[in-house]
Amino acid sequence: MTVERRKHRGTPPRSHAAARSRVSAAPLPAALGALAMVLAASGAMAADNGAGSPPTVTTAAVGVAQDAQGYTASDLRRGADPRTSRGGDVDREVLAEQTELQAEQRTRALAALNKKSEQRAAKLKTAAAKQAAKLRAEATKRAEATKRAEATKQAEATKQAEAKNQAKSPAGSPTAAPTTNQWVLPVAGYQLTARYGESSSLWSTVHTGLDFAAPEGTPLVAVAQGTVTEVGYEGSYGNRTIITLEDGTEVWYCHQAAMSVAVGQSVEP
Structure with missing residues (x-):
């Protein structure tokens, strides 16, 4: 006898999850009963074929004892739970x-x-x-x-x-010639300690010049272009150098710490 698995018509096959749920939900006595029925069917097949033919059991018949996940009846007898x-x-x-x-x-x-x-x-x-x-x-x-x-x-x-400015100047008036010999200060960094015309017991008469006080060693320059006409010591004037300018004006440099020019030497600012 051959047991075949046929497709169900009208009712869709159940999923593996449903098969697992059905097997796990079956009690152990019911599973043993199903196994006994399978064994009985196998004996019947052997009896029917005893007339001279060997018993024939196909793979489909063996599959009856397994669920959709491959769990056998022996697994169920041991208490195996497909869910764990x-x-x-x-x-x-x-x-x-x-x-x-x-x-x-x-x-x-x-x-x-x-x-x-x-x-x-x-x-x-x-x-x-x-x-x-x-x-x-x-x-x-x-x-x-x-x-x-x-x-x-x-x-x-x-x-x-x-x-x-040009508009204010008279037409044809001569332009002033630039100054070529403008005076400059004789020393830099000075302080005036006495002015021209001052009176004091230091002088026999009024003061006749300007006193430029500066640190010793500060260089002196000519106030304009001229020629050295006298160099030497002169009593109350101390060391004195006289420069005669081009217009004849004499400029006296008195109370010098030292003198570095000579008579006849031309000087300029």
Whole structure:
């Protein structure tokens, strides 16, 4: 006798989960009864074929004693529960793989977000630098324009002043010749300690010159172009040097610490 598995018509086959649920829900006595029925069927097949043919048992007949997940009646007798045996191990592995995959996806998403943030920050920094450079260039341009305007204004004012002065001068009047022998001060960094015409017990009459007080060693210069006409010690005047200018004026340098010129020497400021 051959037992065949046929497709159900009208009613869809149950899922593996339903098969597992059905097997796990069956009590142990019911499972043993099912096994006895299978053994009885096997004996009947042996009796029917005893007339000279060997018994024939196909793979489909053996499959009756197994559930959809491959659990046999012996597994059920040992009390194996499909929900906590091999099926449970597979579920834990799948869960671990899904968790690892989610972690990798989250890591990649965070890396992409970080890269995007860095690119955005770089763009903002570049834009700020360009804006600052533009503002500096505009400020420099405005400063140069203001400077040129002030220079133009000053030149125009000078030109107008010159034109006004020329308008005031009589037509054909001679222009004054520039001074070529202008006097200068004889010493720098001085302090006047006595002036011309002052009276004091220090002098027999009024003071006849200007006293320029300066630190010892300060150099003296000629007040104008001239010639040295006298060098030497002269009593109350101390060390004295006389310079005669081109117009005949004599300039006396008195109370010198030292003298470094000679009679007949030409001097100038």
